[in-house]
Amino acid sequence: MDSATIARQCTLCEAHCGILVTVAGDRVTRIEGNPDDVLSKGYICPKATAMGDLHHDPDRLRTPVRRVGDQFVPIGWDAAFAEIGTRLRAVRAAHGPSAIGMYMGNPAAHSSSVLYGVALRAALLTRNFFTASSIDQFPQEFVAWRMFGANVLMPVTDIDRTQRLVILGANPAVSNGSITTMPGAKNRIRDVRRRGGTVVVIDPRRTETARLADEHVAVRPGGDVFLLLGMLHVLVTENLCDQRAVATQSAGFAELARLVATTTPQLMAPHAGVDADTIVRLAREHAAAPSAVLYARIGVCLQVTGTLTHWLVNAVNAVTGNLDRPGGQMFATPPVDAARYAKHLPMGHGAWTDRTGSYKSFRSELPVAALADDISADGPDRIRAMITYAGNPVLSTPQGGRLGDALDTLDFYVAVDMYVTETTRHADIILPPVSPLEREELNLLFPVFSVRNNARFDAAVFTPPTDGLEDWQILARLITELVPLPARRFTGRAVTAVFDRLTPLRLTAAALATGPYGILRRGRKGLTVNGIRATPGGVDLGPLRPRLRELIGTGDRKVQLAPPDFLRAVRTVLDESRATATFGYDLQLIGRRHLRSNNSWLHNIESMVKGRDRCTVLMHPDDAAARGLADGAQATVASAVGEIVVPVEVSADIRPGVVAIPHGWGHHDPGLGWQVAAAHPGANVNLLHDPTRTDPLSGTAAVNSTWVRVGPVLDPSRPADGAATVAAPRRTG
Ligand SMILES: Nc1nc2c(c(=O)[nH]1)N[C@H]1C(S)=C(S)[C@@H](COP(=O)(O)OP(=O)(O)OC[C@H]3O[C@@H](n4cnc5c(=O)[nH]c(N)nc54)[C@H](O)[C@@H]3O)O[C@H]1N2
Ligand SMILES: Nc1nc2c(c(=O)[nH]1)N[C@H]1C(S)=C(S)[C@@H](COP(=O)(O)OP(=O)(O)OC[C@H]3O[C@@H](n4cnc5c(=O)[nH]c(N)nc54)[C@H](O)[C@@H]3O)O[C@H]1N2
Numbered sequence: 192m193d194s195a196t197i198a199r200q201c202t203l204c205e206a207h208c209g210i211l212v213t214v215a216g217d218r219v220t221r222i223e224g225n226p227d228d229v230l231s232k233g234y235i236c237p238k239a240t241a242m243g244d245l246h247h248d249p250d251r252l253r254t255p256v257r258r259v260g261d262q263f264v265p266i267g268w269d270a271a272f273a274e275i276g277t278r279l280r281a282v283r284a285a286h287g288p289s290a291i292g293m294y295m296g297n298p299a300a301h302s303s304s305v306l307y308g309v310a311l312r313a314a315l316l317t318r319n320f321f322t323a324s325s326i327d328q329f330p331q332e333f334v335a336w337r338m339f340g341a342n343v344l345m346p347v348t349d350i351d352r353t354q355r356l357v358i359l360g361a362n363p364a365v366s367n368g369s370i371t372t373m374p375g376a377k378n379r380i381r382d383v384r385r386r387g388g389t390v391v392v393i394d395p396r397r398t399e400t401a402r403l404a405d406e407h408v409a410v411r412p413g414g415d416v417f418l419l420l421g422m423l424h425v426l427v428t429e430n431l432c433d434q435r436a437v438a439t440q441s442a443g444f445a446e447l448a449r450l451v452a453t454t455t456p457q458l459m460a461p462h463a464g465v466d467a468d469t470i471v472r473l474a475r476e477h478a479a480a481p482s483a484v485l486y487a488r489i490g491v492c493l494q495v496t497g498t499l500t501h502w503l504v505n506a507v508n509a510v511t512g513n514l515d516r517p518g519g520q521m522f523a524t525p526p527v528d529a530a531r532y533a534k535h536l537p538m539g540h541g542a543w544t545d546r547t548g549s550y551k552s553f554r555s556e557l558p559v560a561a562l563a564d565d566i567s568a569d570g571p572d573r574i575r576a577m578i579t580y581a582g583n584p585v586l587s588t589p590q591g592g593r594l595g596d597a598l599d600t601l602d603f604y605v606a607v608d609m610y611v612t613e614t615t616r617h618a619d620i621i622l623p624p625v626s627p628l629e630r631e632e633l634n635l636l637f638p639v640f641s642v643r644n645n646a647r648f649d650a651a652v653f654t655p656p657t658d659g660l661e662d663w664q665i666l667a668r669l670i671t672e673l674v675p676l677p678a679r680r681f682t683g684r685a686v687t688a689v690f691d692r693l694t695p696l697r698l699t700a701a702a703l704a705t706g707p708y709g710i711l712r713r714g715r716k717g718l719t720v721n722g723i724r725a726t727p728g729g730v731d732l733g734p735l736r737p738r739l740r741e742l743i744g745t746g747d748r749k750v751q752l753a754p755p756d757f758l759r760a761v762r763t764v765l766d767e768s769r770a771t772a773t774f775g776y777d778l779q780l781i782g783r784r785h786l787r788s789n790n791s792w793l794h795n796i797e798s799m800v801k802g803r804d805r806c807t808v809l810m811h812p813d814d815a816a817a818r819g820l821a822d823g824a825q826a827t828v829a830s831a832v833g834e835i836v837v838p839v840e841v842s843a844d845i846r847p848g849v850v851a852i853p854h855g856w857g858h859h860d861p862g863l864g865w866q867v868a869a870a871h872p873g874a875n876v877n878l879l880h881d882p883t884r885t886d887p888l889s890g891t892a893a894v895n896s897t898w899v900r901v902g903p904v905l906d907p908s909r910p911a912d913g914a915a916t917v918a919a920p921r922r923t924g
């Protein structure tokens with residue numbers, strides 16, 4: 192049998208590690224790290240092999256399917272698009288454009304088809320657009336917009352050159368970095384120490400990353416905002432700020448200084464759960480290091496203080512002179528310079544709200560916290576049809592257990608996904624794209640957040656099946672179906688003809704030509720798609736370079752250290768911090784990611800789920816003993832809004848008073864296409880999180896620090912997810 196090895200990337204997470212895929216005939220026989228990859232240098236994690244397993248997974252849909260009663264039956268592409276067009280146009284004609292809602296999930300960002308997701312969103316003209324960003328990096332985008340003038344200007348941590356790396360609420364040793372693309376993060380962290388630098392991890396759990404660090408600070412969940420206010424107090428009152436950097440780069444220092452004048456480490460310590468001496472020392476050491484950077488991510492994003500914490504993170508970096516300089520926070524110079532243009536895009540903050548008026552639009556979308564209610568609450572303006580693309584919000588977002596049922600009440604629901612999941616099982620039609628190994632492309636998004644400038648090509652390993660469509664082709668067909676009726680036949684065909692020529696790769700080629708390394712600027716030496724394709728490990732475009740002045744989009748072209756609404760909001764947090772009533776719930780619940788898991792959708796791969804149960808509640812030995820719970824015992828975890836049953840995992844690595852449960856589990860819905868996952872169901876932690884608990888500034892779901900209580904299972908006959916996920920009667924038709 193013919194054997195060949197193809198270089199591309201693993202597209203499962205943001206690290207996009209370079210892989211070498213060896214195939215024999217139509218089988219993947221080996222996946223290994225590509226030592227020539229300019230960013231990952233041979234590193235891969237255990238998930239990389241899942242790229243092959245996903246391709247061969249018998250449960251992966253290979254043709255569109257349509258619901259008939261309780262079953263999904265294959266249907267041809269043309270028939271599927273015709274029915275979708277008729278049904279969606281009918282909903283829109285009767286109830287207006289916002290009656291069609293759309294949810295776009297995380298894997299969308301991992302292929303260039305995402306451009307077509309955005310185009311479909313635009314064609315829908317709906318106000319009811321949601322993405323996983325509002326249970327992810329929204330606070331960081333919100334802060335980037337307010338401090339730097341564009342949501343895309345989320346600074347990258349220059350990990351490869353820093354002398355002091357302080358990580359809050361991120362676990363890159365497992366996640367390999369996010370909004371700072373750093374494949375092989377473990378090696379990069381070790382390198383900081385090898386060159387004489389220091390690594391500190393601030394996290395309620397002594398994580399895999401904390402084990403690599405010089406120091407671990409076990410902050411209280413949600414305590415970071417107080418810790419940072421205490422650090423800023425020290426920086427300001429001890430004159431440790433870099434006044435030259437502040438004067439040239441920033442505005443609002445005086446207001447910030449006034450705010451932190453009273454936030455002494457002594458006052459902040461109990462709220463942070465960190466002693467005052469440590470807060471003082473963290474501030475002094477940050478200022479004293481030749482370069483230093485605070486890097487923060489999901490642990491502090493998914494908090495009611497998500498926006499405020501990221502603001503203060505950037506503020507500490509800026510006032511110590513570590514913004515826009517090597518070893519600090521920097522901005523990449525990617526082949527397509529999104530940040531240069533992003534400052535001209537309106538963010539539409541508050542241009543509309545959800546139906547209850549609780550959530551403001553941001554970046555032309557609504558927080559996903561509003562989704563279930565926007566479908567199910569009565570009224571003329573409710574969502575009546577849905578499109579989901581590469582997302583599993585039933586598991587991945589807190590919806591009070593109501594989203595599955597809500598999807599069943601829709602007039603019509605079409606999903607673009609290759610699996611029958613907890614979400615897509617409610618669809619009328621599911622449209623599966625070809626497997627990732629069957630597509631070729633050049634990812635333009637992650638170089639915007641990479642620790643080194645680079646351009647890398649994803650070669651197709653297999654030729655796509657003749658009747659297979661990529662996501663972008665599916666999305667383009669959906670767009671053509673939505674063209675208004677009278678002109679539809681002609682326009683539809685014309686639009687299709689246009690799209691057939693506008694492949695993502697062609698769009699990429701054009702964008703590349705006009706970018707910083709493109710032929711329009713560099714002539715024959717410029718980067719082209721073909722040039723990058725011919726370099727299997729990718730093209731290294733050098734270290735990050737200072738470019739704040741060129742990119743900043745604020746009115747006065749200064750970094751805004753003290754946006755007035757942030758000042759107001761932080762004062763409210765300070766006022767409310769004295770209230771401690773928890774109504775009988777005595778433990779704070781945080782999240783946890785595992786190296787062999789990726790959000791909700793790798794649990795159908797045997798090698799990713801074998802071995803010990805991963806969906807456990809991690810708790811401190813003292814907390815377990817106090818509740819009579821032994822390691823491995825089943826426990827009930829209850830919050831004010833839900834209850835689940837999971838095994839206990841006892842570990843001294845977690846701060847007393849805190850428990851951690853991973854998300855993405857709970858695969859016991861009937862009718863799932865996931866045979867392997869159904870044998871390792873776990874429980875859905877998002878049933879414990881109150882959907883209305885959000886960051887008031889960005890609307891992001893605040894799932895880290897929910898109050899819960901944990902105890903023995905009193906009624907072993909109850910399903911692990913409580914009553915909430917028991918199947919609702921399904922519509923037919
Ligand atoms: N409690 C809690 N909840 C969380 C988090 C947390 O830390 N704690 N983290 C949040 C974060 S950071 C994120 S990003 C979200 C993720 O939330 P989602 O994006 O909603 O969920 P995923 O689990 O990533 O589901 C991805 C879906 O896309 C499908 N898919 C995979 N690849 C492709 C493809 O190429 N094309 C198409 N069309 N479909 C594809 C999969 O089959 C799967 O159904 O979860 C969030 N939820
Ligand atoms: N293996 C694996 N890798 C992944 C993913 C995955 O599911 N599995 N998901 C990918 C995605 S979509 C994303 S967005 C990234 C996320 O990347 P990371 O943000 O690095 O991922 P997490 O492991 O959720 O890290 C959050 C950390 O915050 C801590 N934490 C919780 N609450 C608090 C708090 O109040 N304060 C502080 N200081 N810390 C707190 C948690 O203990 C945890 O260690 O990972 C990506 N990579």
Ligand code: SF4
Nearest residue numbers: 201204207208236238
């Ligand atoms: S870290 Fe693992 S899952 Fe993420 S891109 Fe690299 S190999 Fe793939």
Ligand SMILES: [Mo]
Nearest residue numbers: 297323326327
């Ligand atoms: Mo994410």
